[in-house]
Amino acid sequence: MTKLLTVRIPATSANLGPGFDCMGLALDLWNTFELHQGNGAGITVESHGEGEDVLPNDKSHLVVRTMIEELTNSMPFDPRHQSYHIVCRNAVPCGSGLGSSSTAVLAGLLFAGAILDPHGFRSAAGLSRTLKRAFEIEGHGDNVAPALLGGLVIVVGHDGEVITHRIVPPPTRVVVCVPRYHFMTSHARSVLPLHYSRSDAVFNVGRAMLVVEALRNGDGALLARAMDDRIHEPYRLPAIPGAIEAKRAALACGALAVALSGAGPGILAFAQENHDAIGQAMQSAFASAGGVSARYWVLDVASSGAQIFV
Numbered sequence: 001m002t003k004l005l006t007v008r009i010p011a012t013s014a015n016l017g018p019g020f021d022c023m024g025l026a027l028d029l030w031n032t033f034e035l036h037q038g039n040g041a042g043i044t045v046e047s048h049g050e051g052e053d054v055l056p057n058d059k060s061h062l063v064v065r066t067m068i069e070e071l072t073n074s075m076p077f078d079p080r081h082q083s084y085h086i087v088c089r090n091a092v093p094c095g096s097g098l099g100s101s102s103t104a105v106l107a108g109l110l111f112a113g114a115i116l117d118p119h120g121f122r123s124a125a126g127l128s129r130t131l132k133r134a135f136e137i138e139g140h141g142d143n144v145a146p147a148l149l150g151g152l153v154i155v156v157g158h159d160g161e162v163i164t165h166r167i168v169p170p171p172t173r174v175v176v177c178v179p180r181y182h183f184m185t186s187h188a189r190s191v192l193p194l195h196y197s198r199s200d201a202v203f204n205v206g207r208a209m210l211v212v213e214a215l216r217n218g219d220g221a222l223l224a225r226a227m228d229d230r231i232h233e234p235y236r237l238p239a240i241p242g243a244i245e246a247k248r249a250a251l252a253c254g255a256l257a258v259a260l261s262g263a264g265p266g267i268l269a270f271a272q273e274n275h276d277a278i279g280q281a282m283q284s285a286f287a288s289a290g291g292v293s294a295r296y297w298v299l300d301v302a303s304s305g306a307q308i309f310v
């Protein structure tokens with residue numbers, strides 16, 4: 001099988017407390033996707049590593065679905081003449097709040113881009129088109145933007161365009177603890193109110209700005225005071241067994257600041273030391289208070305986003 005392209009895309013943690021739907025951080029844990037020439041059977045896929053037992057191996061796989069949709073938007077797609085095989089090597093746990101679906105959406109878009117525009121898809125304009133499409137597909141950009149660009153990214157939609165601002169924070173290490181609990185993003189969004197009070201909006205706006213400054217400057221003391229939220233965590237944390245206790249346990253063990261990672265169920269803790277102890281404390285809290293087992297990862301922030309190898 002001839003390999004045409006490989007892309008590596010990092011995990012991401014979105015929201016970062018008060019920045020609901022507007023900011024995310026790339027983390028040094030990567031999914032790798034290979035695009036090979038196929039054998040005349042349309043687009044086929046295999047998955048290894050995280051999710052290999054549950055991910056579909058047909059065209060309902062998110063990479064394949066995204067790729068076919070992009071290709072058919074631009075040209076008639078004939079599986080007899082355009083056949084591809086995709087190999088996914090996944091390190092990012094699925095359904096964890098670490099942006100695994102965003103890695104799949106981006107891989108599908110980049111593969112389609114490489115086929116439709118082999119010379120332009122890696123250019124600044126090509127990548128900006130990819131981001132715009134990923135934003136449209138996801139409905140928000142706080143996973144796809146940091147996954148594509150790396151570092152800390154602020155991202156908002158504006159008149160059909162996507163505005164991003166990327167910051168590379170000083171070396172920052174986090175712990176992410178993920179319980180074995182099924183908490184679908186669609187459900188996590190459905191538990192949120194439709195309207196918020198002005199005081200809750202002001203609470204979040206100010207803190208979101210402070211979190212950006214704290215991360216930009218590596219200011220742990222500021223992060224500790226600023227990372228709090230009234231838009232989503234008060235509604236989501238109680239719905240995840242053991243999450244409130246895991247957050248409390250991480251703080252008691254010396255974490256500077258703790259947030260729900262994306263829509264959860266993973267919990268993200270910032271710390272200067274004792275990362276393993278913090279991970280173990282969260283695991284124990286999930287087990288004792290929530291009755292669920294959990295895994296944890298100690299991860300650095302990834303300063304680079306998606307990597308493309310042709």
Ligand code: HSE
Nearest residue numbers: 014020021142262263
């Ligand atoms: N900002 C999104 C949410 C991230 O919290 O629902 C998950 O896709």
